[in-house]
Amino acid sequence: MTGPLDGASPYFTPEHEAFRASVRLFLHKEVVPYAAEWERRRSMPRSAWHAFAAEGLLGLNHPVSAGGSGLDFFHSVVFLEELGRIGFGGVRFAVALHAYMGTSYLATNGSPELRERYLRPAVAGDLIAGLAITEPQAGSDLSRLAATAVDDGDELVVDGEKRFVVNGSFADFFVTAVRTPGPQVRSSQGDLSLVVIDRSAAGVHVRPNDSIAWRACGMADVGLRQVRVPKANVIGRRNSGFVQIMRNMQLERLAAGISAVGDAAHCLELTWRHLKGRGMFESTLSAKQAVRHTMADLLTEVEATRRLTHHAAWSYARDPLAITECSMAKLKATEVARTVAEECRHLHGSEGFREGSAIVQIVHDAQAATVAAGASEVMRDIVVQSGYEEFS
């Protein structure tokens, strides 16, 4: 074992490990040299998306029929771990959202036409996806979603406000949650539908927001005013949005958990380099027993968490509704990454408070991951409700 992500795992075959080596090579050649600049600019250039696509990394989990590779899920585990390990939160979430969140709705429920128009070009890096669910009054509680889509002939007319949309500043389309009220709807979640909205449609107003986390993913708020959308852009059945969100959330949370492990591993590596280079009295900080024990505890936490995410990935591959396992993986991994980031910031001393330093950005990015895709408190509620009947 040479580093926090290098321990052997029974889930990985020699093919997965060869794939890991090629992903690492790609990331260190095509992404790491430029990522700091992308984070500074709050954007990733199209050439970067095409580079990811040329390696097949935007469609690992998508069907071959839609241009993806249809590889077993542990290829995605390898990719997400390595993506997290480069240590640029904005790049990590821009790509993860595109490949595992926004487009997954199209892959699981999109009509053949929608797959051809949006999913295939997204896998090729020609179109970038955003996912627009959250609203000013509706985050954790989806029953408060208020955006509406009203029937008008062959079209829907959409009005609403969406917040914190990853890739929002440069996405070409948004998979958007809206209410499609009708006489047969009985519950507050029964009228949720998902529609694909083109960024270029009249009435779409994108406003970049100044998120202190995940900068390269071009976070934006999106206003929708009388946006006309063809009814053919509804993903899956009308009013099946809540079920689709619940299903795809498992992948979203699992991906967030797996990449958080990579992020924590990167933070430990960065900090260890700092400690080894920091002279302290007769030796270096890395030689102090108290520091070494802290690092050992963090390393152990990350390693244990990594095993949990592998188990969750295995469970997900057998059953995409592995709610308990995916929620546990998201909860544990993002909380461990947050703890690791905060402890490592402490070990950086005053450098841990310099705006713009790598460790400060890691702290912001790790904290954001405990809120996005479901806050930790929500994960805990789900774990007791879904996993342990006697607690519910």
Ligand SMILES: Cc1cc2nc3c(=O)[nH]c(=O)nc-3n(C[C@H](O)[C@H](O)[C@H](O)COP(=O)(O)OP(=O)(O)OC[C@H]3O[C@@H](n4cnc5c(N)ncnc54)[C@H](O)[C@@H]3O)c2cc1C
């Ligand atoms: C970096 C980032 C990226 C995001 N990307 C996207 C995106 O691409 N698309 C999108 O649609 N949304 C996105 N979001 C929004 C995200 O899904 C919401 O932030 C999240 O669901 C929480 O909703 P909220 O922010 O409205 O907080 P609220 O729902 O108001 O919750 C606030 C806090 O209350 C606590 N809390 C919530 N529920 C409970 C509970 N049941 N019990 C106890 N405490 C609770 C938690 O501490 C939570 O952080 C993103 C958010 C962040 C931070």
